[in-house]
Amino acid sequence: MKSRPTTRRGAPARRCGKVDVAMSSGRRTPPPSSPAATATMRANRGKDTRPELALRSELHRMGLRFRVHRRPVADLRATADVVFGPARVAVFVDGCFWHRCPIHATTPKANRAWWTAKLQANVDRDRRIEGELERRGWCVVRVWEHDDPHDAATEILAIVRRRAPRSTVKKREG
Numbered sequence: 246m247k248s249r250p251t252t253r254r255g256a257p258a259r260r261c262g263k264v265d266v267a268m269s270s271g272r273r274t275p276p277p278s279s280p281a282a283t284a285t286m287r288a289n290r291g292k293d294t295r296p297e298l299a300l301r302s303e304l305h306r307m308g309l310r311f312r313v314h315r316r317p318v319a320d321l322r323a324t325a326d327v328v329f330g331p332a333r334v335a336v337f338v339d340g341c342f343w344h345r346c347p348i349h350a351t352t353p354k355a356n357r358a359w360w361t362a363k364l365q366a367n368v369d370r371d372r373r374i375e376g377e378l379e380r381r382g383w384c385v386v387r388v389w390e391h392d393d394p395h396d397a398a399t400e401i402l403a404i405v406r407r408r409a410p411r412s413t414v415k416k417r418e419g
């Protein structure tokens with residue numbers, strides 16, 4: 246199966262600081278090269294995914310404090326993967342397949358109509374949540390599965406510092 250991304254949807258606009266894909270401008274992970282890799286990306290959904298763990302470990306190394314899998318806003322049914330409360334920054338680590346990243350989005354050939362609707366619903370939901378959070382003063386950062394975790398964490402560090410200068414804790418030796 247040669248799955249080249251045929252659909253290229255623009256990423257939703259970042260309104261709170263050139264986040265998103267500033268970080269993917271340089272080192273890009275190539276598209277999944279084999280059906281096995283694609284299957285891995287598809288299965289790679291839910292909590293504590295590999296890209297999520299990699300990002301969290303980078304953020305931690307940078308001395309940031311954060312919560313994981315929290316609702317940024319109690320009455321909004323949306324759980325962010327990483328939440329910086331005082332800075333009001335919500336980070337979503339999104340799988341390229343499920344959230345239709347502009348580089349790797351594909352639609353399975355079998356049950357195509359179903360998949361198209363399903364994936365589009367995910368994208369619509371992402372945008373709706375993003376809009377809601379931003380209206381409530383949150384900065385939404387979307388990190389793609391294919392983003393380099395260090396680059397992504399560096400961007401997030403800058404945003405968090407800008408919004409809450411005391412968010413960084415001093416690292417202890419050892």
Ligand SMILES: [Zn+2]
Pocket residue numbers: 341346347348349350389390391
């Ligand atoms: Zn991608």
